Amino acid sequence: MVTGFLCLQIVCQLALLVEAISAIRVVVRILMFGVSLALLVLVPGRRLRHPATPFLIASMSITALNMFNPGTNSVLAGAAQLGIQLAILGPLFWVTRLRIDAATFRRTLALLFLFNAANAATGVLQVYFPGRFQPALSTAIGNMGEEYTNSLQFETATGERVFRPFGLTDAPGGAATGAFYAVLLGAGFLISSRGGLVRALSVGGIFLGVVSLYLCQVRAIALMLLVCLLAIAAVLALSGRLLRLTKLLAVVGGLAVLGIGWATSVGGDAAMARWNSLVEKDAADVYYNNRGYFLEGTLNYFVPEYPLGAGLGRYGMANAYFGDNSDPSRSSLWAEIQWTAWVFDGGVLVLLLYPLALLATALWTFRLALRREELGELWLWGTLIFAYDLGAIALTFSYPFFMSQAGMEFWLLNAALFGAFFHAARQAPRPQPHETLHPDRR
Numbered sequence: 360m361v362t363g364f365l366c367l368q369i370v371c372q373l374a375l376l377v378e379a380i381s382a383i384r385v386v387v388r389i390l391m392f393g394v395s396l397a398l399l400v401l402v403p404g405r406r407l408r409h410p411a412t413p414f415l416i417a418s419m420s421i422t423a424l425n426m427f428n429p430g431t432n433s434v435l436a437g438a439a440q441l442g443i444q445l446a447i448l449g450p451l452f453w454v455t456r457l458r459i460d461a462a463t464f465r466r467t468l469a470l471l472f473l474f475n476a477a478n479a480a481t482g483v484l485q486v487y488f489p490g491r492f493q494p495a496l497s498t499a500i501g502n503m504g505e506e507y508t509n510s511l512q513f514e515t516a517t518g519e520r521v522f523r524p525f526g527l528t529d530a531p532g533g534a535a536t537g538a539f540y541a542v543l544l545g546a547g548f549l550i551s552s553r554g555g556l557v558r559a560l561s562v563g564g565i566f567l568g569v570v571s572l573y574l575c576q577v578r579a580i581a582l583m584l585l586v587c588l589l590a591i592a593a594v595l596a597l598s599g600r601l602l603r604l605t606k607l608l609a610v611v612g613g614l615a616v617l618g619i620g621w622a623t624s625v626g627g628d629a630a631m632a633r634w635n636s637l638v639e640k641d642a643a644d645v646y647y648n649n650r651g652y653f654l655e656g657t658l659n660y661f662v663p664e665y666p667l668g669a670g671l672g673r674y675g676m677a678n679a680y681f682g683d684n685s686d687p688s689r690s691s692l693w694a695e696i697q698w699t700a701w702v703f704d705g706g707v708l709v710l711l712l713y714p715l716a717l718l719a720t721a722l723w724t725f726r727l728a729l730r731r732e733e734l735g736e737l738w739l740w741g742t743l744i745f746a747y748d749l750g751a752i753a754l755t756f757s758y759p760f761f762m763s764q765a766g767m768e769f770w771l772l773n774a775a776l777f778g779a780f781f782h783a784a785r786q787a788p789r790p791q792p793h794e795t796l797h798p799d800r801r
Contacts, residue, residue: 392446404456414716436672454774478537482524516627535577541568569618579757590746697755
């Protein structure tokens, strides 16, 4: 069922690219979240207690109470906001009722890897062959005006002006998410113990991901990926798996150099100039000038203004599709980063509880990553998801990660890993008191 749910999310994402269904785009977007809500009711069984569960239940309860906040935009927009949030964290509750083994979890990651490698590859083709393989621009982005859309374009090495790669999305730079998953999941399959075909596909996915990410010029995603790869390397070093660490550094490092070199020959100097800003200026200044001032504004203005929350339905999809902004006291707000969204949803308490849920999740995956190999490759997937969790936490400082489909995938992967571990632990033979398990440090 986990793989089927992920397939549905992919189909809905691809459906948004079809111009013939433009009139029902809202329905398609709602479907992606509605199915998660339906599975909360339809999936039978008793859920496992994930370490993040108490924090999320408390956070969601406070958010639900915020429905009665005088600032709530409208009943419909507030209900939509609650539905979106419940759908995003829903997989943590319905996935853990399923019987998931390590093979199922691996297939889920493989499907996610293949789709996102295709996403990254499409992004590369869109720049290499300007005007071809490119879907229609999102109406929401097109309505922001010519000056904004021009800022999403760059001049290639051949002098042609193109949008940042869409990939299999309708937004410039959208291929960056696919590139991120292609590199991260490719790295996981690369250091697994499987055969040549898997490793060849991993190498190809990593290379395409690096090229696509470079052309997308989305620096926040690139920094998130760097955090993830450093986390994988650190866990491998701490657990003594030095051969796998060497393979990771040699292959990913080599492909990064080749990929950036090839991307530069296609994307030209304009792409290089944007990336140079990460090293030419102080990192703190770069972040502050791009996203840091949103965090400063959240802490210095929105927290004192909305200590108990701003009311529901005042930002994001809920407001865009269902909001009524005729009353200035309940008008729309803008949440550029996740921390701002948490303040709007429930004030100081949600600002504390949701990050605690993320930290509890990352800590559990870290402990799994350091385990011995008596549970097969679950330590490897624990390493991968731990790195991914850290990257997601870092990305909350750049955009509302947990108000998007990416947030739903976060809880889906973590819930599936938790279920796979529980199943494997129950099936594993218990060692006799005189036996000692020695980890294989390959």
